[in-house]
Amino acid sequence: MSSQNNFISQEEQKPPFSYIWLTYMAIQSSPEKMLPLTEIYKFIMEHFPYFRQNTQRWQNSLRHNLSFNDCFVRVPRKADQPGKGSCWAIHPKAMCMFENGSCLRRQKRFKLDIRSVANGCLAKYKRNKRKNININNKTKFSLNKTKFETNKTSNNIYENNNIITKQLILIGQIIASQKGHQHLFNNLEENSSTNLILENSKFNLERKITTTTTPPPPTFFNNINASQYNNFFVFPQKEVNNTQHLPNQLLCLSNLINDNHNKSSIQSPSYLYNNLHQNLLNKNEETEIIDNKTEVNQFSILSILGGLRKD
DNA sequence: GCCTGTTTAGGTGTCA
């Protein structure tokens, strides 16, 4: 066999990187560590000639990876940034995954429980709708029992779970309401909260809800000019009017957004984040923050805000 | 109609 036959050009040889890694490299190459989809495409095609062909195929896969993997988070595009769609960033907690892992296969997939609960509810609904399955609301959105071992002996765990379960339900409700499926969650808390609480006990035990100090300024927002987000976010009015069911984190968030909305003042993510924390600390109820990790709070808020974007 | 984003489904390869 001739050496010529063995030669594989750059266009023919697939780079030894998974789509997750390629996306990671693209995002990390940007000054703000976030890129819109088109820029991610552009980076990959510029650096890897293999991807200049069959663009439809790999771009579909790449979009699938962005949506499917929790290590990627969607953040709103700046007001002065042209183009469609959002920017994509790496979840800070997922960074370690790229530091010492294989570029082809990670040791473990990065997964956010909250998002998967909310998305799982909607996915389940859509799937059943497509199959014309009529399911009783009482059981439709319970969590997977095999995922969380139950511990029914501790009253404290039960109480903590009640708070977190409400948050999970609410996040699901908010996301669902944005997509017109709010009615499906109307009776969820009354009918299945006990199951949810028990099923979540291990989940919450691991999180070890603890007191927090004021976090350092979020580095993620350092490059964001607050004025670019003027009047950007709004909270669903029906949730604001129903405050007795709002957990503290979301209640404060809702108040901040709507107060500022009425005053036509700026509601930048960094403003909301900092004031949200301050409000919680003032109320001395920081133990109810769903996750005391600074980065997670930033991205939880951004994630929620992304769903509430007012165009 | 195209682009972006979400989700499902089925397949392959790798690892413990």
Next chain:
DNA sequence: TGACACCTAAACAGGC
């Protein structure tokens, strides 16, 4: 060998 990460195709929705 099963679990899981990853790839691919495709359907679909919503926005522009």
